[in-house]
Amino acid sequence: MSAPFAPYDPGPTRRRRGRAPRFSRVPLRLILPNLVTLLALCSGLTAIRMALEARWDYAIGAIVIAAVLDALDGRVARLLKGTSKFGAELDSLADFVNFGVAPALILYSWLLQEVRSIGWIAALVFSISAALRLARFNVSIDDPDKPAWAVNFFTGVPAPAGALSVLFPVYLELVGVLPHWPELAPAVALYVVAIALLMVSRLPTFSGKKLGSRVRRDLVLPLFVAAVFLVALLVSYPFEILALGVAGYLVSIPLAWHWHQKYLKGEAAETADEDGEEETDLDHLGDDDKDDAG
Known part of the structure; x- marks a missing residue:
């Protein structure tokens, strides 16, 4: 008895033209920046472990290492021309853990737990503010309407600077200036919330992106x-x-606002001069020319 349906023979498989092979090779220049980002993430997670073990000096050291690696991964990507959307997303996720979650847990384990819910709320506010700050940065990074001088400023305190700044009370205790008193926990919680508000604020802060891009030969040594x-x-x-x-950075915020206002006023003056020149050119035209120009 023959089969009711003939067997299906797919025939030889052919790869469609223009389609990349299933397992294509990834250039090393795309891997290295992401590897630096993952090392920074490992450092941030290690900071959380050190906080759980009450080893505050090692926890802060891990945050500092994460901040240094975070500053390097972008420069490595641009130097090797290995920037990618995957790397940008990975960097944002790592920054949230390193500079949002880890400092909040360090502070809560260190002193904020003395005021229980209030301390936890302060830690939550800081972590959420770090996430919002990173999301706003990712949205505005490709803004075409930014003036050329805007590269000198960040909007609000960036996440790495916020993480290092919010740990300021821990530095003071390890130096011996601030005693470990539970009565200081409410003041520390207010400070944490203040740094969180600076992160999500619209205050301009110095970016320092152009520092080190070009160095005079006589200043190299x-x-x-x-x-x-x-x-x-x-x-x-x-x-x-x-x-x-940290103290110097916090003092620099009013200076950054002052310089930002000077740039804005200079830009407004240039716009007014250009508008005045256009009006003057129209005044020199005849009536018929003005009609044509209109």
Whole structure:
């Protein structure tokens, strides 16, 4: 008895033209920046572990390493021309863990748990503010209407700076300036909320993106000496340098706002001059020319 339906023979498979092979090779220049981002994420997760073990110095050190790696991964990607949408998304997720979740858990384990729900609310506000700050940055990064001078400023405190700034009370305690008193927990919670509000605010802050892009030849060797000196100070007196750095950064925010206002006024003056020149050109036209121009 023959089969009611003839067997189906698909025939030889052919790859469609123009389609990449199923397992294509990925260039190494695309992998290296993502590898740096993953190392930063490992450092942030290690900071959470150190906080659970009450090893505050190691926890802060892990946050600092994550911040350094976060500053490097973007530069490595641009240097190797290995930027990708996947890398940008991975970087944002890693930044949320490193600079949103990890500092909040460090602060809660350190002192905020003394005021229970109030301390947890402060930690939540900081983490959520870090997520909102990163989301706003991702949306505005491709804004075509930005003026050229806008690259000198961030809108609000960036996530890495916010993470290092919110740990300022921990630095003071490790230095010996601030005692570990449970009565100080409400004040620390207010400080944490204040830093969170600075992160989601519209206040301009210095970006420093153009620093180090071009260095004069006569300043190369002094720059090397200054970098070695700074690293030596950070290794020898880590929490003192971090405390001074955070204090200087917070003081720079009003200065950044002042310079931002100067740029805005200069841009407004240039726009007014251009409008005035256009009106003057129209005044020199005849009546018929004005009608044609209209």
